[in-house]
Amino acid sequence: MDVPSRSTDAIEPAAALARIETSWHSLVNLVTSLSPDLLHEPGVTGEWSIKDLLGHIAFWDDNGAATARRLAGGDAAAGPDYRLVNDPEAANRASQSLEQVISELQVAHEHMMQTLHELDGFHPANIAEDTYLHYEEHQAEVESWLARRHH
Template sequence: MTEFVTKAELLTRMQAGYTEFTNLLSSLSDEQLTTPGVNGKWSIKDNIAHLSAWQNRVITALQAIHNQVEAGDPTPGMSEDEINELYYQTSKDRPLSEVRNEFAAVSLELQSAVERLSDQQLNSPLPWGKSQNSIWPWIAGNTYEHYQEHTQIIQEWLASRKA
């Protein structure tokens, strides 16, 4: 059984993860942020756009919960790899400033969406989902846990460039 997490605790973890990730980004040059090959063909900018895209999916679902409607799957039948490729193709040519601004805005919007839910809602399954897992680990997996995953990817790439 998943642990019970309060909204306040989840928001604290989300903010801490966001701050840590954006501190890493702010230490990098525009050239570092836009150089391909960080993971596959992706640049750090592409990783940031990827995070925003997945957070937008969460926002849509949380807004549906708040409005007591069912959220549809925006990519029905697609695998995670196919969805990631779709998001990459959609954002790869966008300017760095636009991607960074979107990441900041989406992160704030996601925090607001979480703030509108109760502790009970966060610790309950999606009302229309098949899984009995609580919602909050899904939010964690698309915020601070996802930031940690991409921080590791970025740090490994940066270390390989120094070698």
């Protein structure tokens, strides 16, 4: 897979929204093409399964919306450190069903997109790591894992 440039310097908000949706749909299409059994199999990235990754992405979509709102309100404070929240967030979702995680993922993504559409002049660089760059990163991991499984 050709991963688009990680640069966010020159991207306009409308282009960022389009890239978010393109990257999102690419990831969702990949995941929905897989058998449900594969979604629970650990080892995609570290010990995480695709289900774990989907819950992780839901968390960071919510964070992307919160970051955009916070920055639009003039609060430049840093958001959560991913190194401190990723494992506890995964543990919080471990007992959730795949259906619950997928529902949370869809709701979080819709909420984040609604938030971005409602904000005037959000800067794409502020949400890239929580959105399209994040989807592209994890799609590449899933694709790599699938390739390793077939060899």
